[in-house]
Amino acid sequence: xxxxxxxxxxxxxxxxxxxxxxxxxxxxxxxxxxxxxxxxxxxxxxxxxxxxxxxxxxxxxxxxxxxxxxxxxxxxxxxxxxxxxxxxxxxxxxxxxxxxxxxxxxxxxxxxxxxxxxxxxxxxxxxxxxxxxxxxxxxxxxxxxxxxxxxxxxxxxxxxxxxxxxxxxxxxxxxxxxxxxxxxxxxxxxxxxxxxxxxxxxxxxxxxxxxxxxxxxxxxxxxxxxxxxxxxxxxxxxxxxxxxxxxxxxxxxxxxxxxx
Amino acid sequence: xxxxxxxxxxxxxxxxxxxxxxxxxxxxxxxxxxxxxxxxxxxxxxxxxxxxxxxxxxxxxxxxxxxxxxxxxxxxxxxxxxxxxxxxxxxxxxxxxxxxxxxxxxxxxxxxxxxxxxxxxxxxxxxxxxxxxxxxxxxxxxxxxxxxxxxxxxxxxxxxxxxxxxxxxxxxxxxxxxxxxxxxxxxxxxxxxxxxxxxxxxxxxxxxx
Numbered sequence: 001x002x003x004x005x006x007x008x009x010x011x012x013x014x015x016x017x018x019x020x021x022x023x024x025x026x027x028x029x030x031x032x033x034x035x036x037x038x039x040x041x042x043x044x045x046x047x048x049x050x051x052x053x054x055x056x057x058x059x060x061x062x063x064x065x066x067x068x069x070x071x072x073x074x075x076x077x078x079x080x081x082x083x084x085x086x087x088x089x090x091x092x093x094x095x096x097x098x099x100x101x102x103x104x105x106x107x108x109x110x111x112x113x114x115x116x117x118x119x120x121x122x123x124x125x126x127x128x129x130x131x132x133x134x135x136x137x138x139x140x141x142x143x144x145x146x147x148x149x150x151x152x153x154x155x156x157x158x159x160x161x162x163x164x165x166x167x168x169x170x171x172x173x174x175x176x177x178x179x180x181x182x183x184x185x186x187x188x189x190x191x192x193x194x195x196x197x198x199x200x201x202x203x204x205x206x207x208x209x210x211x212x213x214x215x216x217x218x219x220x221x222x223x224x225x226x227x228x229x230x231x232x233x234x235x236x237x238x239x240x241x242x243x244x245x246x247x248x249x250x251x252x253x254x255x256x257x258x259x260x
Numbered sequence: 261x262x263x264x265x266x267x268x269x270x271x272x273x274x275x276x277x278x279x280x281x282x283x284x285x286x287x288x289x290x291x292x293x294x295x296x297x298x299x300x301x302x303x304x305x306x307x308x309x310x311x312x313x314x315x316x317x318x319x320x321x322x323x324x325x326x327x328x329x330x331x332x333x334x335x336x337x338x339x340x341x342x343x344x345x346x347x348x349x350x351x352x353x354x355x356x357x358x359x360x361x362x363x364x365x366x367x368x369x370x371x372x373x374x375x376x377x378x379x380x381x382x383x384x385x386x387x388x389x390x391x392x393x394x395x396x397x398x399x400x401x402x403x404x405x406x407x408x409x410x411x412x413x414x415x416x417x418x419x420x421x422x423x424x425x426x427x428x429x430x431x432x433x434x435x436x437x438x439x440x441x442x443x444x445x446x447x448x449x450x451x452x453x454x455x456x457x458x459x460x461x462x463x464x465x466x467x468x469x
Contacts, residue, residue: 157313158317158319158369159319160282160306161306161313161373162372163330163376164303164329250281250302
């Protein structure tokens with residue numbers, strides 16, 4: 001069939017890595033090693049994932065295993081978020097809460113309303129899109145809320161001094177952080193189809209699915225990503241701002257980290 | 261009207277921040293009209309004990325939007341009235357707060373605080389970033405609030421300013437109150453050595469002025 005490239009196809013496609021390495025050597029970019037390493041690593045990771053999925057789909061408890069898979073994915077994502085927003089306190093827990101909430105909301109809609117059948121073949125890739133594509137905005141919003149409240153401390157405290165609750169005092173800064181984090185996501189949703197053909201659709205078409213069918217799946221996935229980003233960023237923004245105020249509406253001291 | 265004077269780092273700002281619970285004491289209590297402020301609702305306390313910061317902190321948006329942060333239901337007449345209390349007027353309402361001069365912005369900040377109807381007004385060196393002319397104007401405004409029945413606590417570096425405006429003086433050195441008394445009877449020469457150096461301008465703190 002169309003999409004079946006086989007091992008020969010894969011090895012042949014390595015010629016393209018060769019092209020990249022050749023360019024690096026020719027222009028003395030010094031990137032050959034990392035190119036080879038990243039290509040090898042990508043292949044190894046994908047082979048392991050593919051193998052695992054194949055075993056998993058054949059298992060009698062494939063759905064149960066898929067949920068465990070999702071759990072592991074969410075944990076890894078939360079850890080990545082924590083590492084990329086190091087100065088923000090409690091980012092691991094907040095990331096976990098954010099992706100868990102997003103999973104309930106987005107997967108709840110897609111499976112609950114029967115858009116996709118609830119089975120391992122649908123759950124794992126959709127959860128992957130849900131987590132993977134919301135990660136950047138999640139990191140961005142966490143850092144942004146933290147930086148806004150830290151850098152505009154005198155403004156925030158002036159609001160508190162007027163008798164505003166910490167929620168009211170933080171609201172304008174949350175709003176701007178959420179807008180900043182979500183606008184790129186909205187832009188890429190707008191540009192889809194015109195500027196680029198997204199991965200899910202490309203994959204489906206290459207694998208021989210009719211383009212119109214692929215488009216329907218892709219559109220649903222885009223909405224999943226948008227909904228997920230909105231959910232995770234909101235959870236993280238509210239969480240970070242809650243963490244930065246005391247119960248009696250004081251702003252906690254924040255230090256500027258060396259790399260900020 | 262009470263002035264709190266002392267060298268930088270003496271704890272003057274911290275003292276004010278303790279009074280409206282932007283900070284809490286590591287030990288001891290802060291009493292407001294006989295009640296421990298830790299027992300009061302912080303949001304209501306902060307409206308009764310207003311704070312004007314050292315540097316003007318206008319919020320983004322117009323002057324009217326700034327005032328509505330303090331009192332969301334204030335109408336134009338109420339906002340114009342409070343602007344008149346700080347010698348501005350209703351024509352300022354649609355102006356962007358970020359475009360105001362330092363003195364105007366500080367007055368808007370004062371007006372914002374007055375709109376919450378405070379019983380006590382804490383002013384943390386509110387004139388330190390202003391030129392002398394604007395400084396005198398703001399001093400007069402604070403005096404007027406004090407005469408109008410609002411207790412004003414004014415933190416200052418400047419002994420001459422204190423003698424111009426204050427009824428009572430509190431001298432703070434390294435977190436300890438070393439003197440309290442009437443401004444009229446205040447005699448800098450009777451102060452302990454550290455306070456004296458600062459007050460008479462012979463210490464390093466005085467050299468900055």
